[in-house]
Amino acid sequence: MPNLSNHRLLFSEEFDDVSLYDGRSTGIWKTEGYWGWRTQSGNNEQQFYVDPAYEGLGLDPFRIENGALVITAQPAPDGIGSLIENRDYVSGMITSEQSFSSQYGYFEIRAEMPEGRGLWPAFWMLAIDGQWPPEIDVVEVLGHETDNLYATQHYVDERGRKTADHVARVDDLFDSADGFHTYGVEWNADEVIWYFDDIEVGRAANRNVEQPMYVLANLAVGGYWPGMPNATTPFPAEMRIDSIRVYQLPPERAPVAIPEHWAPIDPATAFSDLTKTGAPESWAWRTTMDADDVKVILRGDWARYVTGNDLDNYVRASDAPYCEIDGGGGNDVFRGGRGIDVYIVRDGDGNDAILDFSNAIGNQDKVRLDGFHFEHFDEVLPWLQQVGTDVMLRLDEDQALLFHDITIADLSPEQFVFVNTVAPPPGATPIGIAQEVKSDWEMGIERVETDGGVRISGLPEPHARSAYLLYGGAFDRTPDEGGLLFWTRAMAEGWSLEQVADAFVASPEFAALHGAPVHAMSDDVLVARFYENVLGRGGDAEGVAFWRDFLADDRGDAADVLAHFTLLPEFGARLIPDTDDGYSIL
Numbered sequence: 001m002p003n004l005s006n007h008r009l010l011f012s013e014e015f016d017d018v019s020l021y022d023g024r025s026t027g028i029w030k031t032e033g034y035w036g037w038r039t040q041s042g043n044n045e046q047q048f049y050v051d052p053a054y055e056g057l058g059l060d061p062f063r064i065e066n067g068a069l070v071i072t073a074q075p076a077p078d079g080i081g082s083l084i085e086n087r088d089y090v091s092g093m094i095t096s097e098q099s100f101s102s103q104y105g106y107f108e109i110r111a112e113m114p115e116g117r118g119l120w121p122a123f124w125m126l127a128i129d130g131q132w133p134p135e136i137d138v139v140e141v142l143g144h145e146t147d148n149l150y151a152t153q154h155y156v157d158e159r160g161r162k163t164a165d166h167v168a169r170v171d172d173l174f175d176s177a178d179g180f181h182t183y184g185v186e187w188n189a190d191e192v193i194w195y196f197d198d199i200e201v202g203r204a205a206n207r208n209v210e211q212p213m214y215v216l217a218n219l220a221v222g223g224y225w226p227g228m229p230n231a232t233t234p235f236p237a238e239m240r241i242d243s244i245r246v247y248q249l250p251p252e253r254a255p256v257a258i259p260e261h262w263a264p265i266d267p268a269t270a271f272s273d274l275t276k277t278g279a280p281e282s283w284a285w286r287t288t289m290d291a292d293d294v295k296v297i298l299r300g301d302w303a304r305y306v307t308g309n310d311l312d313n314y315v316r317a318s319d320a321p322y323c324e325i326d327g328g329g330g331n332d333v334f335r336g337g338r339g340i341d342v343y344i345v346r347d348g349d350g351n352d353a354i355l356d357f358s359n360a361i362g363n364q365d366k367v368r369l370d371g372f373h374f375e376h377f378d379e380v381l382p383w384l385q386q387v388g389t390d391v392m393l394r395l396d397e398d399q400a401l402l403f404h405d406i407t408i409a410d411l412s413p414e415q416f417v418f419v420n421t422v423a424p425p426p427g428a429t430p431i432g433i434a435q436e437v438k439s440d441w442e443m444g445i446e447r448v449e450t451d452g453g454v455r456i457s458g459l460p461e462p463h464a465r466s467a468y469l470l471y472g473g474a475f476d477r478t479p480d481e482g483g484l485l486f487w488t489r490a491m492a493e494g495w496s497l498e499q500v501a502d503a504f505v506a507s508p509e510f511a512a513l514h515g516a517p518v519h520a521m522s523d524d525v526l527v528a529r530f531y532e533n534v535l536g537r538g539g540d541a542e543g544v545a546f547w548r549d550f551l552a553d554d555r556g557d558a559a560d561v562l563a564h565f566t567l568l569p570e571f572g573a574r575l576i577p578d579t580d581d582g583y584s585i586l
Helices: 377-383 463-475 481-492 497-505 508-514 523-535 541-552 558-567 569-575
Strands: 008-013 047-049 062-065 068-075 089-091 093-095 105-112 119-127 135-141 148-156 162-171 181-187 191-196 199-205 213-221 237-248 286-288 295-298 305-307 314-316 322-326 333-335 340-346 352-354 366-370 384-387 390-396 399-403 416-419 446-450 453-457
Touching: 047 213, 068 093, 068 213, 089 213, 105 119, 105 135, 105 213, 119 181, 119 237, 135 181, 135 191, 148 191, 148 199, 162 191, 162 199, 213 237, 340 352, 377 384, 377 390, 377 508, 463 481, 463 497, 463 508, 463 523, 463 558, 463 569, 481 497, 497 558, 508 523, 523 541, 523 558, 523 569, 541 558, 558 569
Parallel strands: 047 089, 286 305, 295 314, 305 322, 314 333, 322 340, 333 352, 340 366, 352 399, 366 416
Antiparallel strands: 008 237, 062 068, 068 089, 068 237, 093 213, 105 181, 105 237, 119 135, 119 213, 135 148, 148 162, 181 191, 191 199, 384 390, 390 399, 446 453
């Protein structure tokens, strides 16, 4: 089963209400396909997807019942054929196209499927650029055989042919129409793995699918595959969805720090200040700037792709649902506008600036980092710096990216896309918490389950207690078992408390909790954060002055302050009881 304890929840819809996208900036779920389609004629489907606002018909296939979204399919009313492409049935579909998408992750639905010939419920994923394939079908069910579950991956093969891996047909695992069941897929750079009720049912190689994807859930009626409804098909038919969730996958390696020998990049001089003044307009689907062009503004829903040149460029994308902006070389300035804007930044291209990087509904922006060492958002965090009201991302020794009018805390993992990843640069040392630890039996450690949680015996004191306290002080949480074992063992083998504290302070989790990497915080802010997050109170004037001077005079660094604070009896009494028997409570 997938271990979600080390996954970060990125998207969660528990369906407390029906939140339909209004076409601009409100609501989660779009109710039509990418290009506005409401049925799939190529599949010979007989339903037409409607919503309460469609053509003033007042047809609503959505309702909330007992904490679940109910999608209803039923015969179409008389007299509306011309408005629904002469389909025989009306039904509903939801997609997160304009509210959430991600490159890789664990995507999951908990649903109860309908039973009946000709019914075809599904939970699936499509790419944000509207191209097909790719497509990942997390689960499809045919209403006349609800104990058969299908998992499929559609892609373009090496010869450019559209093809599919029919990864799994699962028979008799459970009846999908008999109560709620969970259907999930883990999609990573190497493979796609399907889980039904937490049981792995199939896996396949990732067929070069790296474009972010969004989720869809729908109840189709009829088609070449499911066949047509008949007199036995119960209408209205209902697909019930309890929840849809997406999790970020954990990193596969520790992040690295910016090499100490690199010279700083000055944000005041590194980026262009070009504006839109005098920019010509383009209404073309794809615009390629001439070698001597400097500016361009895209107009209309049709204008979606732009490629710059080696000069400093100003590029304004259109308000189309999707735009892709590739500035090329030079120090470029980008403004995206509404819709999904994907900014392509390549190693060696120059120092680009994004004026309106957004993660709002209807304005879901992403940056595609091509040819850098990053392969996970945790690796990005230590390379971010808050510069006044802007954020600078160091990309390489001589390259950076500037996000205007945003904070580090505003940035989210799903906004970053990584392709053609390379090795970390020379001199970039690993930081953060190790991802792999030896098993309990290799370390001679026993685990004891208690009503109060998990206790681990055999951890050498005081190292277990020190590691536990550092987790609480640095991250404001109890440690995961693997991390506690790793750092306890590290101290037992000679690491000092300050060395471990230094790794914690440099980690992405520390930066995320405190709103910025430690190098981006002033001494005053850092001391205040330690008092608030470690001791749970404001600092007394004498103590604040002491630690501020301690840092200012270079008598120590943030790791030394953290180590001291976590050893204070005041903090220990708040976090765990005294132990003298080698036990630490998790």
